[in-house]
Amino acid sequence: MPVVGRPNVGKSTLVNALVGAKVAITSSRPQTTRNTIRGIVDRPDFQIVLVDTPGIHRPRTALGKRLNSLAADSLTEADAAVFVIEATGKIGPGDRLIAGRLTAAGLPTVCVVNKVDAADGEQVVERLAVAGEWGFAAYVPISATAGTNLEPVIEEIVALLPEGPRYFPAGMTSDQANEFLIGEIVREKFLDRLRDELPHSLAVLVEEITEQDNGVTRIDARVLVERDSQ
Ligand SMILES: Nc1nc2c(ncn2[C@@H]2O[C@H](COP(=O)(O)OP(=O)(O)OP(=O)(O)O)[C@@H](O)[C@H]2O)c(=O)[nH]1
Ligand SMILES: [Mg+2]
Known part of the structure; x- marks a missing residue:
């Protein structure tokens, strides 16, 4: 079940909140998520495999194009989708483009209006009225950070x-290797602290994970940038 939407609307925050574990990194920067990441909600009578995706936007760079196509691919394999919009900003062309794709693909969709904690009631009602025109299967106003209305979602x-079958064993929250998640968490720590193009120019390579005798795990990671000046 792909979770799609514009950059920065809170897709990864929502996936973490629904899974109940940190499986995806989040930041105030757009284009934080660069890979599709599976997060698993496992309950006695169902299992939901959520797929966190990069935000869909008008691409200006090769990275942007790749991120968009990753998100688009996640829709072609899907039976249904979660579409995230935000209550804090007006519904714009970016949201409409994604809504159009979901409708054209005929995908049953749960549309969530996120960040209601940071909006007033009038804004929430306005977003629900505009998004309601798209005729999706369900609409839920939520706050992924405050945990509002997650059970209804x-x-x-x-x-x-x-x-369908249960694809993942009970207790598993993600399909990612530990090494990947560790590298992502290192990258997350940089994103909100850097400016300009740097957040986008960053990659992290985890080189070694050592369990030390004193019980502390030592992680050696390399932070890669694009140019010497960075
Ligand atoms: N106030 C408020 N902020 C939120 C909420 N959900 C997410 N955010 C914030 O919105 C920002 C973006 O969150 P992410 O989860 O990284 O957004 P995303 O849609 O995954 O972004 P990309 O991966 O870049 O496409 C972060 O600063 C979050 O803390 C919410 O319910 N309320
Ligand atoms: Mg994300």
């Missing part, structure tokens, strides 16, 4: 889930 997703 799960219920609406479950209502759209096709019957």
Whole structure:
């Protein structure tokens, strides 16, 4: 079940909140997520495999193009989707483009209006009225950070889930290797602290993970940038 939307609307924050564990990094920078990441919600009578995706936007760089196509690919394999918009800003052309794609693909969709904690009631009602025109299967106003209305989102997703096998063993929250998640967390720590083009020019390579005798895990990682000046 892909989770799609414009950059920075809170897709990764929502995936973490629904899974109940940190499986994806988040930041105030757009284009934080660079890979599709599976997060698993496992309950006795269902299992939801959420797919966090990069934000869909008008690409200006090769990285942007790649991120968009990763998100688009996640829709072609999907039976249903979660579409995230935000209450704090007006619904814009970027949101409309994604809504159009979901409708054209005929994907049953749960549309969530996120960040209601930071908006007033009038804004939330206005977003719901505009988004309501798209005719999606369900609409839920939520706050991924405050944890508001997360159970209703799960219920609406479950209502759209096709019957299928349990793909992941109980207790598993993500399909990522530990090494990848560690590298992502290192990258996350830099994102909010850097300016200009630097957040986008950053990659982290985890080189060694050593369990030391004193019980502390030592991680050696290399932070790569694009140019010497960086
Ligand atoms: N106030 C408020 N902020 C939120 C909420 N959910 C997410 N945010 C903030 O919005 C910013 C973006 O969150 P992310 O989860 O990284 O957004 P994203 O959609 O995954 O972004 P990309 O991966 O770049 O496409 C972060 O600063 C979050 O803390 C919410 O419910 N309320
Ligand atoms: Mg993200």
